[in-house]
Amino acid sequence: MPALTLILDDLMPFADFGSTAEEGDGSFSLYRNGLLTEVVPTEAGYIVRTPQEPEQLLKNAGALLASSRFADLGRIAQNQAVVLGAVRMRSSPVPITSELKQVAGSVPDFIATAEPWKALDSWLQNLEQTKQEDSIDLLLIDGPAGVGKTTIVREAALLRAESYDGSLPLIVQIVSRGRVLQNISDLIAFALQDVRANLTIRELMVLIRHGLITLAIDGFDELSDPNGFQTAWSGLNTLFEGARGVATILLAGRETFISTQTIQRQLTSFRPTNDRLSSLSLSDPYPEAARAWLLNQPGWNADLLTLDFVEPIFVSKSYALRPFFLDVIAREPDALRDSEPPASDLLTYLVDVMSRREAQKFFESLDPPNGNEAIKVYGEYVGRFLEEVARDLAENQTDALADDALDLLATVAANGLLPDDQIPAVVQRARTIVFLANDVQPGHVRFAHEQLQQHF
Structure with missing residues (x-):
């Protein structure tokens, strides 16, 4: 996956409340956690300087943003592992069937395994290797209620959290939790709260854009609820535009409510020349x-x-x-x-x-x-x-x-x-x-x- 170049807009959300990030003389500066922080781009990566702390060299923008001085994704991964580990799948999984369809753009083959969340994790890893800049990869995970969509995404998120070393993005799963799914930002905030992530939604969007976090919207079929249809699609379009970079977004929902055709029609922010859309259809076992x-x-x-x-x-x-x-x-x-x-x-x-x-x-x-x-x-x-x-x-x-x-x-x-x-x-x-x-x-x-x- 290509590493994006750090820009001022990436640092703006991480500046302390009431302050802003600035750019000048070949470097960036901002107040972060009460400390004046300087970020200097070099051929070897990014140098981070703060008072009374050792100078730190980080190899690329992703490593900088994921570090303990900014998003601290290592701590978030530890919290995810604790929260999701309490509800992990402990019995042998039911042998569901799955089929991947390429809708727009070429994506890797999906190789089914006895533990489908491991198959999803492997497919996402292969997807990372074929990314291009200024793009979004969309995977629709569809299937009937009870087939295991939520479980598979949750277990894949747990797998990433428990093995997190910065080389692969974390998966943040957001669910409606019984609410009418209109305001996606609210649901993202609830998901961040669940894992005690000290992140704002603006900070999360930067992490998604840089491919540091994969966003999984569960219960995506509820977007077609007439109480919030237009509002929800508008919010999703805004989210996609803000995430454009090397982002991956998973959309899980029932196959009778949502389809790739609906996504292509409603997501006006989708760009067929850059973006890729595929669907993973899950079915009951034979x-x-x-x-x-x-x-x-x-x-x-x-x-x-x-x-x-x-x-x-x-x-x-x-x-x-x-x-x-x-x-x-x-x-x-x-x-x-x-x-x-x-x-x-x-x-x-x-x-x-x-x-x-x-x-x-x-x-x-x-x-x-x-x-x-x-x-x-x-x-x-x-x-x-x-x-x-x-x-x-x-x-x-x-x-x-x-x-x-x-x-x-x-x-x-x-x-x-x-x-x-x-x-x-x-x-x-x-x-x-x-x-x-x-x-x-x-x-x-x-x-x-x-x-x-x-x-x-």
């Missing part, structure tokens, strides 16, 4: 691959795969072939031995199966005196509690709840349904329900998947 994967999971065997209520999972286009639901199913083989008839649709059936399993877990941990009757009550409680959580998230346009708010909703759902002496234990147990997962924000919980939130 039924045979899903069977083989389940057989390798604890508690599964060939007999279980042929049961009446398990066989429909492997019908082509089945909702249960989505990696998220396959992963949930894999952890609960005993729950699918149930002989009760399925609900009207597969998603509802899977939710019902898992709800009954959760009710059984409440019974086992609390050991109430009224036996099977208690299991039915616990099942009703699980549904009522998750409905309260989904309603609260929707009303507040967010996708995560603080632990204390979750405890309050768990208490509200239990009142009038469960005996008072059971409520504290039930509230404590409610946090571990399979439908919920820890959020990247410490002390927050979210639905394990957006389709579950919509269901409840």
Whole structure:
């Protein structure tokens, strides 16, 4: 990847509040963290001088901007590794299928691997080697809800953070987090806050332009929401113009909402002569691959795969072939031995199966005196509690709840349904329900998947 030449506009955002960067006599100067900082371009790189600190020579503009005296990307990488490491993928991934299409410009081939985030990381590395200046590389990652778009981008970001040495850009993933996706700048600010990055959006744009950070906009399909369609596309066009240099931007969304044709039509800032556009389409695993994967999971065997209520999972286009639901199913083989008839649709059936399993877990941990009757009550409680959580998230346009708010909703759902002496234990147990997962924000919980939130 070509290293860009440092210009005054690159340093302006890094000047202390109320001050500015200046250029003169072959050097730049600015106040940074209260210190007068001089940057001198030389044939060997950039010399940085500050009072009472040793002179530093950095090989190019990227190394200068990434250094501890400016963006301090090493510290941001450490923070990312901590935050994303808490929600890393720990089980073997479901074998999804993928296909890369070149839309505008020539890009490297995509070589699929068992861990798709490693394949994405390798492809991005190869892409870096073929960049040209004054350009943007755009990759649209599309696929149905639950196929793993968010997970793949998050795991690739974690991979970069844990191995960061300055040679490859970090990946910053921004998500809507339940808000209407209109103001991209706000979402970027939230993402920077999540990893405790002491960066402004203007500073981030400089880093993206120099190829030091790859921006990944997750939930990109929400740009087509009629409440914010024009505003969002306008914001995206502004972002692209500001990032032009050697930038890479990933756009992830559902294939039914967004397409490369829409991007080319709406992104008036896209320049076919310089920019490249490609799409990575993710799909559910083939039924045979899903069977083989389940057989390798604890508690599964060939007999279980042929049961009446398990066989429909492997019908082509089945909702249960989505990696998220396959992963949930894999952890609960005993729950699918149930002989009760399925609900009207597969998603509802899977939710019902898992709800009954959760009710059984409440019974086992609390050991109430009224036996099977208690299991039915616990099942009703699980549904009522998750409905309260989904309603609260929707009303507040967010996708995560603080632990204390979750405890309050768990208490509200239990009142009038469960005996008072059971409520504290039930509230404590409610946090571990399979439908919920820890959020990247410490002390927050979210639905394990957006389709579950919509269901409840």
